[in-house]
Amino acid sequence: MANPLFDDRTVDFVLHDLLDASSLCRLPHFAEHGRETFDLYLTSCRKLAREQLFPAYRPMDTDTPRLEGGQVRVHPAMRELWSRMVELGIINASTPMELGGQQLPALLSVMGNAYLMAGNLSAAGYAGLTTGAAHLIEEFGDERLKRDYMARMYAGDWAGTMALTEPQAGSSLADVRTRATPTAEGHYLISGNKVFISGGDQDITENVVHLALARIDGAPAGTKGVSLFCVPKRRLINGTLIDNDCASAGVFHKLGWRGLPSIALNFGERGDCHGYLVGEAGRGLAHMFVMMNGARLMVGATATATASAAFHESLDYARTRPQGRPLAVRDPLTPQVPIIEHADVRRMLLRQKAIIEGSLALCAQAAKWADEAAHETDPEAKKRAQLLLDLITPATKTFPAEKGFESCALALQIFGGYGYTSEYPAESYLRDQKLNTLHEGTTGIQGMDLLGRKVMGDGGAGLQILSAEIAQAIEAARAAGDAQAPLSSLATQLEQAVADLGATTMELAQRGISGDRLGMMRHSTDYLEMFSLIAISWLWLRMATRATQSIAATPARGPFLRGKLKTAQYWFATDLPRTASIGALIRSGEESFDSARGEELE
Amino acid sequence: MKILVTIKRVEDYESKIKVKPDGTWIVTDGVNYRANPFDEIAVEEALRLRDANMPSEVIAVSVGSELSVNEIRSALAMGADKGILVKQAGWVDSDAVARCLQKVIEREKPDLVLMGKQAVDVDDNVTGQLLAEYLGWGQATFASKHESLESAEEKAKKPGVKLAADKASVEVIREIDGGLETLSVKLPAIVTVDLRLNVPRYASLPNIMKAKKKPVEELDPKALGVDVTPKVKVLKVEPPPARAAGIKVPDVAALVQKLHSDAKVI
Numbered sequence: 071m072a073n074p075l076f077d078d079r080t081v082d083f084v085l086h087d088l089l090d091a092s093s094l095c096r097l098p099h100f101a102e103h104g105r106e107t108f109d110l111y112l113t114s115c116r117k118l119a120r121e122q123l124f125p126a127y128r129p130m131d132t133d134t135p136r137l138e139g140g141q142v143r144v145h146p147a148m149r150e151l152w153s154r155m156v157e158l159g160i161i162n163a164s165t166p167m168e169l170g171g172q173q174l175p176a177l178l179s180v181m182g183n184a185y186l187m188a189g190n191l192s193a194a195g196y197a198g199l200t201t202g203a204a205h206l207i208e209e210f211g212d213e214r215l216k217r218d219y220m221a222r223m224y225a226g227d228w229a230g231t232m233a234l235t236e237p238q239a240g241s242s243l244a245d246v247r248t249r250a251t252p253t254a255e256g257h258y259l260i261s262g263n264k265v266f267i268s269g270g271d272q273d274i275t276e277n278v279v280h281l282a283l284a285r286i287d288g289a290p291a292g293t294k295g296v297s298l299f300c301v302p303k304r305r306l307i308n309g310t311l312i313d314n315d316c317a318s319a320g321v322f323h324k325l326g327w328r329g330l331p332s333i334a335l336n337f338g339e340r341g342d343c344h345g346y347l348v349g350e351a352g353r354g355l356a357h358m359f360v361m362m363n364g365a366r367l368m369v370g371a372t373a374t375a376t377a378s379a380a381f382h383e384s385l386d387y388a389r390t391r392p393q394g395r396p397l398a399v400r401d402p403l404t405p406q407v408p409i410i411e412h413a414d415v416r417r418m419l420l421r422q423k424a425i426i427e428g429s430l431a432l433c434a435q436a437a438k439w440a441d442e443a444a445h446e447t448d449p450e451a452k453k454r455a456q457l458l459l460d461l462i463t464p465a466t467k468t469f470p471a472e473k474g475f476e477s478c479a480l481a482l483q484i485f486g487g488y489g490y491t492s493e494y495p496a497e498s499y500l501r502d503q504k505l506n507t508l509h510e511g512t513t514g515i516q517g518m519d520l521l522g523r524k525v526m527g528d529g530g531a532g533l534q535i536l537s538a539e540i541a542q543a544i545e546a547a548r549a550a551g552d553a554q555a556p557l558s559s560l561a562t563q564l565e566q567a568v569a570d571l572g573a574t575t576m577e578l579a580q581r582g583i584s585g586d587r588l589g590m591m592r593h594s595t596d597y598l599e600m601f602s603l604i605a606i607s608w609l610w611l612r613m614a615t616r617a618t619q620s621i622a623a624t625p626a627r628g629p630f631l632r633g634k635l636k637t638a639q640y641w642f643a644t645d646l647p648r649t650a651s652i653g654a655l656i657r658s659g660e661e662s663f664d665s666a667r668g669e670e671l672e
Numbered sequence: 673m674k675i676l677v678t679i680k681r682v683e684d685y686e687s688k689i690k691v692k693p694d695g696t697w698i699v700t701d702g703v704n705y706r707a708n709p710f711d712e713i714a715v716e717e718a719l720r721l722r723d724a725n726m727p728s729e730v731i732a733v734s735v736g737s738e739l740s741v742n743e744i745r746s747a748l749a750m751g752a753d754k755g756i757l758v759k760q761a762g763w764v765d766s767d768a769v770a771r772c773l774q775k776v777i778e779r780e781k782p783d784l785v786l787m788g789k790q791a792v793d794v795d796d797n798v799t800g801q802l803l804a805e806y807l808g809w810g811q812a813t814f815a816s817k818h819e820s821l822e823s824a825e826e827k828a829k830k831p832g833v834k835l836a837a838d839k840a841s842v843e844v845i846r847e848i849d850g851g852l853e854t855l856s857v858k859l860p861a862i863v864t865v866d867l868r869l870n871v872p873r874y875a876s877l878p879n880i881m882k883a884k885k886k887p888v889e890e891l892d893p894k895a896l897g898v899d900v901t902p903k904v905k906v907l908k909v910e911p912p913p914a915r916a917a918g919i920k921v922p923d924v925a926a927l928v929q930k931l932h933s934d935a936k937v938i
Contacts, residue, residue, distance in 0.1 A: 078704075106742075107880050110749050114874040150827075159877030172877045626702030 115182035119189030130329030156226030188375035192329025203230025210349030261338030326501035373470035380499035429470035461532035471506035517594035614638035710788025749875035770802035
C-alpha cells in the first residue's frame with residue numbers, strides 16, 4: 071500500500087473538531103478564507119506530497135548532492151519538484167496579498183507543509199528555507215532589497231538560506247566572527263566562513279540568497295555586535311547577475327536529510343563579496359529571533375511528519391508480515407498470523423500514534439496561536455496568544471523531535487531485522503529525525519529558554535494563562551464524560567499533574583529569588599519534559615472530549631473516534647504519571663551530574 | 673472557443689466502501705467524496721485547449737446534489753472560468769444526466785464538450801455516448817495520446833486533443849483494443865477522455881483564491897424541462913466475491929494440468 075504520510079481524518083479532526091480552524095476567518099486578515107479554501111489547499115498539498123515528493127524521497131536519500139567544480143549539484147528530480155512546489159504557491163502561502171501571497175493562516179500552511187515534509191523533507195526544506203529568508207527581508211529589509219531579492223524569492227525564482235553557524239559559533243551565535251566592512255558605496259564587504267548551511271548552494275535556481283550574521287568592523291563583542299546581512303550568491307547590478315564571491319568549500323556527509331545539501335561557505339575569498347545590511351546594525355540576533363517561533367514550530371511539524379511517515383510504513387508492514395502464532399495456538403502447522411495480531415506490536419503502534427497525534431495537535435495549537443498573535447484585532451486577545459505561543463514554543467519544537475525519535479525507533483523495531491537494513495525505509499526516517507533535536511536550538515537550549523526566559527522571565531504570567539486553559543479543558547472533559555468514557559478520571563489525573571507543575575515552578579522560583587540561579591536551572595531539560603508531557607496530555611484530553619461528544623452524532627466515525635479515546639487512555643496510563651517522578655527529581659535539586667568533574671566523568 | 677467540461681462528485685476510491693445490509697445501495701456514512709478522476713483529466717484537457725487557443729472559455733458543469741458545488745469549485749480552482757450546477761438530490765441515472773446536460777449545452781452552445789469516459793462510482797461509461805445521440809453531435813470516446821505521461825510535451829502541458837487550423841474540427845487519438853487510432857471530429861462534438869491523456873494539475877493556492885470569486889449558476893432540472901425519474905432500476909447491490917485462497921502445486925506438470933483442466937486458459 072502506498073504510504074498515506076498522514077491520516078487525513080486525523081488532520082481534519084485536529085483542524086476542525088479540535089481547533090475550529092474556520093474561526094480564524096473572523097479576523098479581517100483571514101476574511102478571504104474559509105473551510106473551502108482550506109480544504110482545496112490541503113487537497114493539493116496531499117496530492118503533491120503523495121504523487122510527486124514521496125516517490126523521489128528514497129532516490130534523493132541515496133543519490134546525494136556533490137560539489138563539482140565549485141558548484142553543488144543536487145538530485146536531478148529536484149528541479150521538477152521545485153517548480154511544482156512554487157506553482158502550488160507554498161513559498162508565499164501566508165505572505166500578505168499586497169506582496170503576492172494569499173494570507174493563508176499559519177495553521178493551514180503548517181499542516182500543508184507537514185504533508186510535504188512527510189513526503190520528502192529535503193525537497194520541502196528548500197522551500198521552507200526560502201520562505202524564512204524572504205520573510206526576514208520582508209520584516210527588516212529596505213525597499214531595494216525587497217524589490218531585488220525578496221520578490222524573486224517569494225516568486226520561487228531564487229532560493230534562500232539562513233547562514234548563521236560558524237565552526238566556532240553554533241549554539242553560541244554571539245561568537246560569530248564573519249566580518250562586514252563598510253564601503254563608500256553603501257554595501258559591506260563580507261569575509262568569513264560559515265558551516266552547516268542547508269541549501270547553501272544548488273543547481274535548481276539561478277541564485278541563492280543567504281541571510282547571514284556578521285560583525286561590522288569595530289562592533290562590540292557579544293550579541294550587540296552582530297548584524298544581519300543579505301549576501302547573494304550572485305548580486306544583481308543594473309539588472310545583471312554578477313558572481314558575488316561566495317565559494318562552496320565542501321558538502322558535509324550527514325546522517326539524514328540527505329537530499330538537502332549542508333555546505334561550508336567561504337564569503338569573500340577574493341575580497342569581492344557584497345553584503346547588504348538588513349534592519350539595524352547590531353540587531354542581527356534580535357531580528358533573527360523574530361523568526362524563531364516560526365522556525366521552531368516548523369521543526370516540530372517536520373519531526374511529527376517524519377514520525378508519521380515512519381508510522382505508516384510500520385503499520386502497513388505489521389498488517390502484512392506473517393510471523394508467529396497467537397499465544398494460545400500451539401500447533402506449528404497452523405498458518406502464521408500477521409504481526410499486528412501480537413499485543414506487543416499493537417503497543418508499539420499505539421505508542422507511535424499517541425506521540426504523533428499528540429505532536430500534531432501541539433503544532434497545530436501553536437500555529438493557531440501564532441495566527442492570533444499576529445492578526446487578532448482585540449489587543450488583549452493578541453497579547454494573550456503571544457504569551458501562550460512564546461511559552462509553548464520550546465515544547466512544540468522539542469517534544470515532537472525527542473519523542474519522534476523514539477517513535478521512529480519503534481517503527482523500525484516493528485520491521486525486526488529488516489528494519490536495520492536499507493531494504494526498508496524505517497532506517498532513513500530514524501536518521502532524518504535526529505536533526506530535529508539539534509537544529510534551531512538544541513534540546514538543552516530549549517529547556518533553558520522555557521524555564522529561564524519563558525516561565526521565570528515573565529514572572530509566570532504565561533504559565534498562569536496556560537493553566538487557566540487547561541482548567542477549562544478539565545471542566546469540559548468532566549461535563550462530557552459518561553460511563554463509557556472515563557473522561558473524569560483523566561481530568562482528575564491532569565489536574566493533579568498541573569498542580570504538581572505549579573508547585574515545582576514555585577520552588578524553582580524561590581531558588582532563583584534566593585540567588586541560587588544554577589540550582590534553579592540545573593534541571594531545565596527535565597522541566598521541559600515535565601511541561602511537555604502535561605501539554606500533550608492536555609491536548610489528548612481535549613481530543614478525547616471532542617471524540618466523546620462526536621460519537622453519538624456521527625456513528626459512522628465510531629471506530630475512528632474510539633481510537634482517539636483509546637490513545638488518550640494509553641497516554642494517561644503510561645506517560646502522564648511520569649510527571650510525578652520528574653517533578654520530584656527537579657524539586658530534589660539532584661546534582662550528581664552537575665558536580666561531577668574531570669575524571670569522574672571519564 | 674467555448675469548452676464545456678463535466679465534473680461528477682463520486683465516492684473516493686480510497687474510502688472503504690461497504691454494501692448496505694439490505695443490498696439497496698452502499699453505506700454512504702463516513703465515505704469521503706471527490707471529483708471523478710476521469711473528469712479531472714477532462715478539466716485539465718479543457719484548460720490546455722483553452723490556453724492554446726485564446727480567447728476561450730471553460731465552463732464546468734455538474735449534475736447532482738448541492739454538495740456537488742465542491743467539485744465544481746475544485747474545477748474552478750484548477751482554472752475553469754465558471755460553473756453550472758444542475759441541482760438534483762438523490763440518485764440520478766446516466767440517461768437523466770445526459771438529458772440535463774443536453775439542455776445546458778443547447779443554452780450555452782459550446783464548441784466542444786469534454787467528459788470523463790466514465791465515473792469511478794458505477795463505471796457505466798454511457799453518459800457521453802447518450803449525450804452525443806441526444807444532441808445529434810459527433811463523438812470520440814477514450815481520448816488518449818501517443819506521448820507518454822513522462823514526455824516533454826506532457827510536462828509542457830500541450831493538449832493531446834488538437835484543434836484543427838480552421839477551428840472546425842478536433843483531432844482525437846483514441847484507445848482501442850489493438851492500440852491507438854486517430855479520428856478527426858467535426859465541431860461541435862463530444863470527446864470523452866481516458867486515463868493516459870494527461871496528468872491533471874493540482875489546484876494552486878492563487879487559483880483557489882481566484883475560484884472563490886468565479887460565478888456558479890444553479891439550475892433546476894424541472895425548469896430545464898427534464899424529467900429525472902430514473903429509467904434504470906437498481907435491483908440489488910452486492911460486493912464483489914471475495915478472492916479465494918491460492919493453492920500450491922508440487923511441480924510444473926501439475927501447474928500445466930491445472931491451467932488446462934481447471935482454469936481452462938491453455
